[in-house]
Amino acid sequence: RGSLSLIVEELQPEGVGELQLAFEQLKAKLEAQGLFAAERKRALPVLPQRLGLVTSPSGAAVRDVLKVLSRWEHLAVLLAPVRVQGKGAEGEIARAVAYLGRSGLVDVVLVVRGGGSLEDLWAFNEEVVARAIAACPVPVISGVGHEVDFTIADFVADVRAATPTQAAEIVVAALEGQQRRVESARDGIAAAFQRKLEHARLRLRGLEGARGLARLPSRLRELEQKLQRLEALPGLLRAVVAARHRRADAAGSRLYHWPVRFGAPRRRELVAVRLAVAGERLRSLLARRTLELGARERALAALSPRNVLERGYSITAREGDPRPVKDAAALNAGERLITTLARGQLRSLVLGRSAGTQGSLFEEPGAGRRAPGTEPQARDGRGRTPEDGEESEA
Incomplete structure (x- = not known):
């Protein structure tokens, strides 16, 4: 069994380890420069009308995003096609973001890509992409990879979405939220207008009872017609009574000149008495009806607005x-x-308004006021005072 000893002077990571180290180093650098600070994050527009989309034109991500965005038909989408992996992809992504930001054609930019390995997503970890997103004058939403994937672009972007689909949902949800608020405000305005209209309708019905002044001319004409009929009534009554008088006189004359064989003088006297009584009754009836008519005329005149106006009011x-x-x-x-x-x-x-008071409407000018030393004196039926003495009559 042998042994081996190594003296290591330098250690360099390779593969994933090398990429992860570069990721951490760039993340620390940009964070120290304030590119991840929450205070520099911009709010999304309240009602975006034009959207810039930076992604591959042939990947699954673009189809997923467009499917979600199609729910809002009034949103215009401007696609900036780029490569999302491989050599040179980071430059295309950075240039597309910068172009859309400077163009003034869009209100918000989406930078999206489907899932993949760390190497596949590396273009979104390059410093050039991070600085392009930070310098973009319009808000940027990043949706790169899956929920567990984090890129430098996610940290720099104004809003981070876990997936491309969620990035599109953020935009559509904001639009739909605004639509709901607009519809709620519209319904509130309509309800308020309906309540105001109903209140005005009720007020109008209440005012209909107070519109007697507007109908005053027609009412006056009606009263004048009734007054004319009442004024003609005494003449009609007098004509009727006169006709009855004539008939009674004619009947009395005939009865008085009847031959003796048709009645004794006593009977003629009785008929004459009855005729006299009938005539008196007719005259009494005429006088009573005349008085009633005068009372009605006075009552009608008191109720007539025209007479009130004629008196100077x-x-x-x-x-x-x-x-x-x-x-x-x-x-x-x-x-x-x-x-x-x-x-x-x-x-x-x-x-303007005057603060003065109005005197009684029923006092004559100067009534109730006498010069000092003057008192009312008794006068006779001819208007003379005791001091006037007797006057001779012509």
């Missing part, structure tokens, strides 16, 4: 609001008013 309402204004304190400067008079209307503008 007016009705003032806001322009567009038929309800009468009852209190000056309810008005504001700048409001427009419409004043209805007995004949015509006036339009006015409120300039």
